[in-house]
Amino acid sequence: MTCLRVFAAVAELRNFTRAAEALGLTQTAVSHQIAQLEAFVGQPVLVRSRSGASLTPLGQALLPSVEGGLALLRDGFATARRAGMTGRLVVQSTPEFGTQWLAPRLERFLKAHPGIGVSLTMDYRRADLRAGEADIAIWLGGGSPDLDSRRLGLEEEFAVCAPALADRLPATKAFGAAPLLRYRGGRHTVLDWERWLVQIFGEPAAGEPWIRQHLADPTGGEFDSFAEMMDACRAGQGFALVRSSLVADDLTAGRLVRPVEEITVSDLHHHLVLDRVAAQRPEVAAFRDWIIAEAGK
Numbered sequence: 001m002t003c004l005r006v007f008a009a010v011a012e013l014r015n016f017t018r019a020a021e022a023l024g025l026t027q028t029a030v031s032h033q034i035a036q037l038e039a040f041v042g043q044p045v046l047v048r049s050r051s052g053a054s055l056t057p058l059g060q061a062l063l064p065s066v067e068g069g070l071a072l073l074r075d076g077f078a079t080a081r082r083a084g085m086t087g088r089l090v091v092q093s094t095p096e097f098g099t100q101w102l103a104p105r106l107e108r109f110l111k112a113h114p115g116i117g118v119s120l121t122m123d124y125r126r127a128d129l130r131a132g133e134a135d136i137a138i139w140l141g142g143g144s145p146d147l148d149s150r151r152l153g154l155e156e157e158f159a160v161c162a163p164a165l166a167d168r169l170p171a172t173k174a175f176g177a178a179p180l181l182r183y184r185g186g187r188h189t190v191l192d193w194e195r196w197l198v199q200i201f202g203e204p205a206a207g208e209p210w211i212r213q214h215l216a217d218p219t220g221g222e223f224d225s226f227a228e229m230m231d232a233c234r235a236g237q238g239f240a241l242v243r244s245s246l247v248a249d250d251l252t253a254g255r256l257v258r259p260v261e262e263i264t265v266s267d268l269h270h271h272l273v274l275d276r277v278a279a280q281r282p283e284v285a286a287f288r289d290w291i292i293a294e295a296g297k
Contacts (some may be wrong), residue, residue, distance in 0.1 A: 004066050006033040006206040007045060011063050024125040074131040088117045088282055092134040096189055096226040097270055098122040100246040102138065102291075111291050116283045129275040135284050136261040136274045138291075140189060143273035150273075152295040155243045157196060158258055160238040160250070166259040174260055179238035180215065182222045183229040190268060191241045198229045200262045245270060245295075 009019040010030065020027045030173070038044050045059035055063065093102050098120060106118060127133035128145060142149035161178065169177050180193045194215055201211075221237075223229040233240040234255050243266055250256040272291055278284050 003033045003037040003040070004070060006030050006294055007037055007059075008063070008066055008070060010046060010053050011055055011059065012032065014054065016048065016053055022125070024123075035041060044221075054184065066195040074128065087115055087138065087283055088119070089287055090119045090121065090134045091136045091138070091287065092121045092127045093138040094121060094124065094140055094188070095122040095185065096271075097138055097140070099227045100230070101248065104249060105294055108294075112290065113283075115285055116169040116286065118287070124185070129273065129278070132278075135278050135281075135292075136272065136287055139271055139273055140268050142271045146276075148274050148276050148279055149271045150292070152270045152291070153245065155269045156263050157191065157241065157243055157266045159239045159260060159261050160233060160242055160247055160256040161239045162234055163254065163257050165236045165238075166257050169247055169259055175211070175239065179221070181229050181233055181240045183226050184222060184224055185226060189226070189243070191243070193241055196241055197263065199264050243268075243270075 006019065006023065006025070009023055010016060013019045013022065016030050016034075016182065017027055020030045023030070026032075034046055038046075041058065041062070043058050044056050044159075045062060046053050047056055066135065088271070089101075106120065110116070110118065119136065121127075126139060126143075127137055129137060129143070138152070142151070159175070165178055175197070182193070186192065197211060197215070221232075223232060224244070229240055230242075230247075230250075232238065234250070239259070247256055251258070272288065274284060279288065
């Protein structure tokens with residue numbers, strides 16, 4: 001089954017690396033699964049090149065059967081799973097949105113709906129909602145056209161820091177006064193200091209020596225998670241680049257402040273995504289209505 005899923009993913013994406021990212025596997029594991037499949041059928045099904053991967057004639061003939069078989073299995077298991085899921089929900093979220101926004105609010109939903117249990121999973125790999133891997137998802141960016149997707153408000157990008165750090169910032173070159181904090185998963189959220197500074201100040205300003213030196217300064221450190229980076233930011237260790245939903249509670253409580261006025265509208269927004277069939281279940285509809293109301297506050 002793993003060989004077939006990997007084959008279908010590489011055939012769709014035409015790239016081993018992108019298929020590995022989509023499936024949550026290493027590129028080596030993807031190559032191994034394709035090799036196993038080819039050993040089983042006795043001939044190559046894919047040709048790998050610098051430009052990506054393409055199907056051999058055998059691969060082209062095999063693909064419709066593989067995709068059709070996987071679709072039948074997916075739909076069958078989804079139907080069976082939903083039949084036993086009354087009163088229980090699996091909600092998937094990105095780690096950043098899950099820890100900073102959803103988890104602190106989830107108790108309110110559970111109190112309002114004591115008959116519904118919620119299992120919250122946080123992952124960058126998007127769950128297959130049609131296969132029942134999750135009932136509801138909150139993703140950065142919308143889902144495919146066959147899914148119901150709704151934006152949860154407008155996301156803006158700006159810098160934040162602890163109030164004590166903001167109080168001692170100089171009148172000019174504020175971003176040179178403390179480290180620019182980063183975390184290792186930053187590529188998943190596309191929160192990039194260099195890109196943002198260029199958007200704010202333009203290429204010449206972002207190219208000034210003091211900004212270039214500061215961007216390359218490793219003293220601020222790189223954190224394993226967004227949550228750890230935000231803990232460091234609250235402790236006054238530097239600036240964090242964020243989206244508005246991820247710091248809404250911190251700004252309201254005064255744990256963080258916006259030290260500069262510069263702000264941009266994000267290219268990516270958090271979306272509530274669900275399968276249209278799953279949306280007919282009362283518990284899914286209840287969670288959908290609740291989170292939309294929460295996001296609108």
